[in-house]
Amino acid sequence: MKSIVICGSRRFKKEIREFAAKLKKAGIVVYEPIFNTDPKIRDLPEHFRRFSFLGLTHHQFTSIRKADAVYFYNQKGYLGNSSTLELGFTEALGKPIYALNEDKDEPCRNVLFDEIIKTPRELIKKLK
Template identity: 40%
Template sequence: MKSVVVCGSKKYKAEIAAFCAELEALGVLVFEPSIQEPIFENEKIHSEYVTEKLFKGLTLEHFDWIRKAEVCYVFNKDDYVGVSVTMEMAYASALGKPVFALAAKTGDPCRDALIDKVVTSPKQLATLL
């Protein structure tokens, strides 16, 4: 089965959700980021310890999806990539997974070098899988 893990900033959650829904409609298994109900870095959930464990769990969950997916797709609208997506791109690259992205630029030339292909639509991505 064709599969992709999508990485992107919580500030683009609506656009990422629409992109993922279109991919799923095209028959792609999508590992979508857990950002529908974003938790922001300055929020504390019961305690700092619980908050830290929650963020670690979300990070490790996404790393697991990167291992399972055929391709890592970076939704870098407006050429934006944050710290979490930077880690995810590096992890995918270290595993030898192709890294595709919405745009060629991420705001950093070292990150840009990790992008194997620019893919601008769900249909184009589904065709490449």
């Protein structure tokens, strides 16, 4: 059974969840990002806030280690800071890297994408 981790901005949370659901329906093991949408995290004392973000970051890194491949849901070519960290981490591990679109801002990120895959159906074929 193949597995994939999805990385992407929380601004695309709804679309990422829908994309992941289609993969799961096809029997793919999907590790989804934890999107912090609770504004109260900003009100925490600095040391608690720091550990909250550290936990979120390391959780995604653990998912990347477990998965067979990584998919960047970069709608309109957008990748944020966290996804850029995840991209570098994935490359360092030598895992296959797929993306929804070419990066709109940074050619150095584009060269790390092994393939642009537009639909869940295409990704399922690639993983099976």
